[in-house]
Amino acid sequence: MGSAAGGRRVVVTGLGVVSALGVGREAHLEGLAEGRNGIGPIELIDPSRLMIKIAGEAKGYIGTERWGRQELLLYDRITQMALTATAEAVEQSGIDFKADGLGEQTAVIIATAMGGLHTQDENYRIVYEEQKNRVHPFIIPRLMANAPVSQVSMAHGLMGPSWSVATACASSNHAIGQAFHLVRSGAADAAVTGGTESVLCFGGIKAWEGLRVMSKDGCRPFSKNRNGMVLGEGAAILILEELEAAKARGAVILGEIAGAGASADAADIVAPAVEGAAGAMRGALKDAGMAADEVGYINAHGTATALNDRTEAAAIKSVLGVAAEKVMVSSTKSMHGHAIGAAGALEAAACLLALDRGVVAPTINRDEEDPEIGLDVVPNTAREIPVDAALSNAFAFGGLNAVLAFRAFRD
């Protein structure tokens, strides 16, 4: 079962999550398994001047209740959520970064598409609206896109190759794919990877409203009555380790990352293209040495826009061929919303749920079958069924695509 591209095997030994489904891994996974709707009225900011008044807010995550004054001066909401998810993932894995200099060989690759948007929004407000001429000295270290990476590296003493990744909605998958390749190749022995994002500040939501692709009433991927995406927020962090090292220390293995593929549409700045999406899926399968008919579950990009869902369904059929008739495909964005740069990481959690616990998360709000989709989208209710291999799709604005291939861990 070695990988096609050779090298070491890479396993996931820890997972931490903050999402609209709750704070903590179990809250997120239980929400996915229950088909719970985490999307609701916007409450964390004043929605009165917004046209879009719903989102998947991580309502249980209140920064001021978790962090002290000095920390809040340096941590944007995305850094706060990344640190919380990292602590949970590290604890679950039981990994000791101090042992044998492991921290020096551990990479930190964490995605965010937009960086510290809350910090930018608040400080633009201060200088433009309040006409202040001075802002706090730490605005830059708080808003910079690499702040979550740097703070995680500092908090855990991680000194391996580290950077942030920004490819809009595909950021997390690119980040996890890069971390996987670093560990597989031996450039790092372990990695802390995933994504963190919150665009749910006034200016952030206004910018998304402008595109006219947002739903005012709910996220209904693959349903004939879908009418757009719903924003979410959150963070999910995975601990990746080389298989032999993980086994040697007796780690509990949640699943294996087997491959990662990426591509660019080179076509349109917002509209997706079937060929680009299919190219990334084929790349992931090839990198994993995985046959199309091995794939039991695909966590879809599934944004619930008219265009994405149709394009994605066509890409899945093009890559899987006859195997597309029986593969389970679900969009968990229906529950946690579209967390943009964190989306792929929240959805990697859904893949691990399927592989590790045999629970395939549903596509909720699937009111009406769409003949143009023609896939088993696991409508509305989760399924208990063993899954050996899964893909996770992410197709970004700008036509940048990244797909991860996972396997259930079988020694």
Place this chain on the structure above:
Amino acid sequence: MSDEVYSRVVEIIAEQAMVEPDAVTPETTLDDLGLDSLALVEVVFGIEEAFDISVPYNANEPAESDFDIENVGKIVEGVKKLIAEKA
């Protein structure tokens, strides 16, 4: 007055399509002008800014929005209705 709304809407559409306003008639469709959904979003934005109105348009379901975009004449009709509702 009504002609002013028409001229302003045509101006916005023509600018987006990079044609002279004379090339646009009430029967002209957005397809005729080569305007795709992204360009249409910009047209809607231009109209909203020009007339200080809010146009109910969702790029996911243009056909089901409460705003007819069949041709330039229909768009102008819709804009006039929204202006009247505002007054």
